[in-house]
Amino acid sequence: MINDPNSTIAADLSITIDGQSTTFSEGETIYEISKRLQKDIPTLCYDDRLDAFGGCRLCVVEVEGIRNPVASCTTQASDGMVVKTAPPKIEKMRKTLLELVASENRQVDVDPLRGLASQELSTLVNKYGARSGRFAGAKSGTTNLQDANPFILRDYEQCISCYRCVRVCAEQEGDYAITVANRGFDTQITTEFNNDLRDSDCTFCGQCVQTCPTGALADKKALRSEELPEEIKKTRTVCPYCAVGCSIDLMTKGDKIVGAQPAMEGPANKGALCIKGQFTYDFIQHEDRLKKPLIKQADGSFKEVEWDEALKAAAKGFADARAKYGRHSIYGIASGRAPHEAAYSMQKFIRAGFGTHHIDNCSRA
Amino acid sequence: MSNPLKDMDKPDTIFAIGTNMTECHPVAATGLKKALTKGAKLVVADPRKTRLAELAHLHLPIRVGSDVALLLAMAHVIVREGLTDQEFISDRCAEYEAFETHLKEFTPDWASGICEVPAADIEQAALWYGKAKLGAIYYTLGITEHICGVDNVQSLCNLALLTGNLGKEGTGINPMRGQNNIQGAGDCGAVPANYPGFQPIVNPEFQEKFKEAYQQPDLDLGNSMTKVTALNMCGQEKNGIHAMIIDGENTLVTDPDKNHCEKALKALDHLVVIDIFLTETAQMADIVLPASAWGETDGVQANTERRVQRLRAAVPSHGESKPDWWIISGIAKELGIPGFEFDSAKDVFNELCSLSPIYKGLNWDNIGDGNYQWPVPEEGHPGTPILHQDEFKDGKPGLFKIIGYRDPAEVIDDDYPVWLTTGRRLQAYHTRTQTGRASGIDYLLSEETLEVHPDDLAAWDIADGSLIKMASRRGEIELKVEATTRSPRGTVFTSFSFAETNVNILTGSGYDPITQTAELKVCPVRIKPV
Numbered sequence: 001m002i003n004d005p006n007s008t009i010a011a012d013l014s015i016t017i018d019g020q021s022t023t024f025s026e027g028e029t030i031y032e033i034s035k036r037l038q039k040d041i042p043t044l045c046y047d048d049r050l051d052a053f054g055g056c057r058l059c060v061v062e063v064e065g066i067r068n069p070v071a072s073c074t075t076q077a078s079d080g081m082v083v084k085t086a087p088p089k090i091e092k093m094r095k096t097l098l099e100l101v102a103s104e105n106r107q108v109d110v111d112p113l114r115g116l117a118s119q120e121l122s123t124l125v126n127k128y129g130a131r132s133g134r135f136a137g138a139k140s141g142t143t144n145l146q147d148a149n150p151f152i153l154r155d156y157e158q159c160i161s162c163y164r165c166v167r168v169c170a171e172q173e174g175d176y177a178i179t180v181a182n183r184g185f186d187t188q189i190t191t192e193f194n195n196d197l198r199d200s201d202c203t204f205c206g207q208c209v210q211t212c213p214t215g216a217l218a219d220k221k222a223l224r225s226e227e228l229p230e231e232i233k234k235t236r237t238v239c240p241y242c243a244v245g246c247s248i249d250l251m252t253k254g255d256k257i258v259g260a261q262p263a264m265e266g267p268a269n270k271g272a273l274c275i276k277g278q279f280t281y282d283f284i285q286h287e288d289r290l291k292k293p294l295i296k297q298a299d300g301s302f303k304e305v306e307w308d309e310a311l312k313a314a315a316k317g318f319a320d321a322r323a324k325y326g327r328h329s330i331y332g333i334a335s336g337r338a339p340h341e342a343a344y345s346m347q348k349f350i351r352a353g354f355g356t357h358h359i360d361n362c363s364r365a
Numbered sequence: 366m367s368n369p370l371k372d373m374d375k376p377d378t379i380f381a382i383g384t385n386m387t388e389c390h391p392v393a394a395t396g397l398k399k400a401l402t403k404g405a406k407l408v409v410a411d412p413r414k415t416r417l418a419e420l421a422h423l424h425l426p427i428r429v430g431s432d433v434a435l436l437l438a439m440a441h442v443i444v445r446e447g448l449t450d451q452e453f454i455s456d457r458c459a460e461y462e463a464f465e466t467h468l469k470e471f472t473p474d475w476a477s478g479i480c481e482v483p484a485a486d487i488e489q490a491a492l493w494y495g496k497a498k499l500g501a502i503y504y505t506l507g508i509t510e511h512i513c514g515v516d517n518v519q520s521l522c523n524l525a526l527l528t529g530n531l532g533k534e535g536t537g538i539n540p541m542r543g544q545n546n547i548q549g550a551g552d553c554g555a556v557p558a559n560y561p562g563f564q565p566i567v568n569p570e571f572q573e574k575f576k577e578a579y580q581q582p583d584l585d586l587g588n589s590m591t592k593v594t595a596l597n598m599c600g601q602e603k604n605g606i607h608a609m610i611i612d613g614e615n616t617l618v619t620d621p622d623k624n625h626c627e628k629a630l631k632a633l634d635h636l637v638v639i640d641i642f643l644t645e646t647a648q649m650a651d652i653v654l655p656a657s658a659w660g661e662t663d664g665v666q667a668n669t670e671r672r673v674q675r676l677r678a679a680v681p682s683h684g685e686s687k688p689d690w691w692i693i694s695g696i697a698k699e700l701g702i703p704g705f706e707f708d709s710a711k712d713v714f715n716e717l718c719s720l721s722p723i724y725k726g727l728n729w730d731n732i733g734d735g736n737y738q739w740p741v742p743e744e745g746h747p748g749t750p751i752l753h754q755d756e757f758k759d760g761k762p763g764l765f766k767i768i769g770y771r772d773p774a775e776v777i778d779d780d781y782p783v784w785l786t787t788g789r790r791l792q793a794y795h796t797r798t799q800t801g802r803a804s805g806i807d808y809l810l811s812e813e814t815l816e817v818h819p820d821d822l823a824a825w826d827i828a829d830g831s832l833i834k835m836a837s838r839r840g841e842i843e844l845k846v847e848a849t850t851r852s853p854r855g856t857v858f859t860s861f862s863f864a865e866t867n868v869n870i871l872t873g874s875g876y877d878p879i880t881q882t883a884e885l886k887v888c889p890v891r892i893k894p895v
Contacts, residue, residue, distance in 0.1 A: 204792075255680050279805060288643070291685055317637065329606055335546075338689045343555040344690075345697075345705075348579065355584045356588070360557055
């Protein structure tokens with residue numbers, strides 16, 4: 001756990017990182033302590049919700065007294081350790097590694113609509129100037145375009161075998177829908193019996209998409225808006241479905257909602273979402289949405305009217321009922337789907353307006 | 366929930382009853398799955414073999430509506446085996462002796478006859494929960510949507526009180542609420558029995574408080590009416606309901622006994638519906654007012670763990686739609702009701718906080734992205750992630766409740782020989798007014814089916830995938846069958862998500878006498894090929 005204010009740091013364990021001395025608690029890795037010190041160690045296979053994996057080797061650091069560089073994400077700190085996170089030799093190694101990784105992929109630059117972590121590779125390649133093309137060689141992974149599911153693009157020519165997707169599905173979701181087949185250049189992320197995701201244990205929660213550092217797994221639904229020219233804007237809000245209350249970022253281009261991404265800091269979900277929060281935001285821009293107030297005509301059809309007329313007619317019906325049958329003849333039902341302000345206003349409308357408690361919500365359904 | 370979501374991986378023993386969590390609260394279920402990888406024991410009581418039941422160390426496929434019998438027998442075993450937390454009981458509870466005496470006759474053998482599961486399994490479930498260091502209970506509507514919903518919940522409370530599994534990290538009684546802001550609707554006072562902040566309307570002190578706050582001298586003391594009663598009273602000559610305003614609820618599809626509901630709404634002189642779509646319910650209205658949707662409005666909602674969180678507008682309101690609070694305020698102002706001069710959602714929320722003791726320490730600007738779980742009794746208070754830590758509400762003792770088993774409102778017989786139970790599916794939300802309009806969902810879930818055990822289909826001579834007629838005492842629907850061992854023999858399941866196969870035409874056999882929650886989980890039916 002990184003930056004956990006509750007973890008007790010034993011005063012007698014200390015480590016020196018880039019000349020800076022600090023204490024740590026038993027079990028902490030060099031990477032975790034370095035991150036606490038705001039060291040910018042590059043990673044591609046790391047997701048702090050998952051067990052450290054040590055696959056990408058980008059997080060290697062130099063430890064005094066150890067001949068070879070060690071992976072900081074899987075190496076636990078020990079007392080008196082002296083670590084250098086970015087000496088020139090290590091930085092050169094990282095650049096070479098990134099050149100190798102980049103050479104495996106069809107493209108390094110992908111649209112950010114692909115997923116939350118999709119820019120990680122291109123960001124590092126840029127930072128390390130690793131676009132040399134020195135290793136134009138074999139490529140791994142075969143893109144699966146046969147899987148016709150409308151949510152998850154399986155563009156494995158972009159896969160760098162970090163296994164974050166497989167690990168998030170197992171460790172975070174407990175679903176074990178995908179796995180790794182073969183090794184080396186033949187590595188392929190696949191499902192049981194190589195089925196389509198629909199025929200696997202996949203629940204389409206989208207977590208694999210959002211943790212993928214290259215956009216190999218991508219949000220197909222969001223990519224439909226790839227061509228829209230506007231910048232992507234993100235708005236932090238909470239999912240509108242069940243009462244877990246997962247924090248999400250709604251992505252918009254101009255006035256169009258183009259996608260949703262989980263908020264890693266969300267207090268209720270810590271970056272997790274389900275299919276509903278991840279992929280079903282677009283109802284709000286459906287053509288069936290009501291645009292104007294409607295008043296029913298004598299023939300049973302609805303006529304669009306202006307707000308002023310609609311509010312007056314709505315009020316008149318309640319005034320008439322009160323005059324004819326008394327104040328207890330009016331009832332209000334609030335929504336368990338709308339925000340507090342809706343429910344509060346509705347109960348106030350009934351209590352302040354008619355002095356009754358003829359108010360309820362949909363919890364009895 | 367008495368305990369926070371983030372602690373769901375902490376219990377060593379989990380008792381999940383009437384909760385299809387992997388489908389209805391999938392993100393919460395990931396917490397339970399993590400607890401399992403850490404070695405926790407999971408007991409699931411559910412008539413169906415849900416995904417959660419598949420993950421369980423022990424699945425009790427109890428007969429629909431038999432929960433009280435199971436829970437009585439579990440309490441019996443816990444007491445018999447001396448697994449009670451005597452310190453917790455003597456320090457914090459009352460009426461234990463009467464409860465202990467009451468339990469004597471409710472043996473696992475007795476419960477086995479009602480629940481239709483082996484007595485040994487009931488015994489095992491009780492032993493595991495009773496021996497837990499940190500035992501947590503999770504439940505959903507499988508517990509509450511019964512004529513004995515309150516009895517079910519109180520029976521679960523009895524188990525937690527017996528074992529002291531309350532007020533500590535990794536324990537608790539944790540209802541998983543259904544809708545995003547159903548907790549909030551209650552918090553805001555949109556319930557008959559309470560003002561905002563659960564201040565009872567029968568208390569003259571609160572009557573005075575709100576007479577003044579709402580400038581309403583004729584505010585009733587008590588005299589509340591639930592929605593269920595209100596629908597019964599629509600158009601009635603004496604004490605009838607004649608005008609109604611419904612915000613964001615597709616009453617006609619979600620509520621039990623659709624035909625009754627339709628008659629009720631038709632009997633009104635005046636029906637105003639606020640919604641984002643022309644739902645089946647909105648079509649019955651005299652006036653339909655278009656609301657801004659989620660994603661278009663700023664606001665606040667409270668989740669199942671009482672966490673108060675900000676919603677933010679990402680795009681402008683569609684067409685001329687307006688926020689619900691603006692619409693309701695507009696009608697109120699036309700009627701000359703004072704106190705609706707709100708300029709923003711912030712104004713409305715801050716007024717709520719000023720009148721609600723559990724929100725007193727909150728305001729629009731300090732809630733951030735969900736920093737607090739109520740109660741937050743004053744500013745600077747850290748909030749209350751775990752309830753009941755040192756004492757129960759208002760310092761009162763935790764009362765053991767004497768509860769007896771009752772049959773469901775309707776039981777199977779020669780005319781209606783099959784149990785129907787209803788629920789939800791992962792890819793659909795309620796009546797699909799929203800998820801049904803999200804692109805791609807049809808690829809995974811395009812129609813509703815009736816889940817039937819293959820042995821039952823064979824016995825009834827019905828082919829898998831064929832169309833059947835299913836009838837209850839209230840109506841009949843047609844839908845396709847799907848052979849699956851998720852359903853136990855003799856019990857069938859479908860969701861209420863598809864209006865085309867509206868199962869709520871059949872439901873509505875009875876209501877809990879206290880909450881008036883409908884028994885949507887139990888409905889005897891008969892099934893015939895078409």
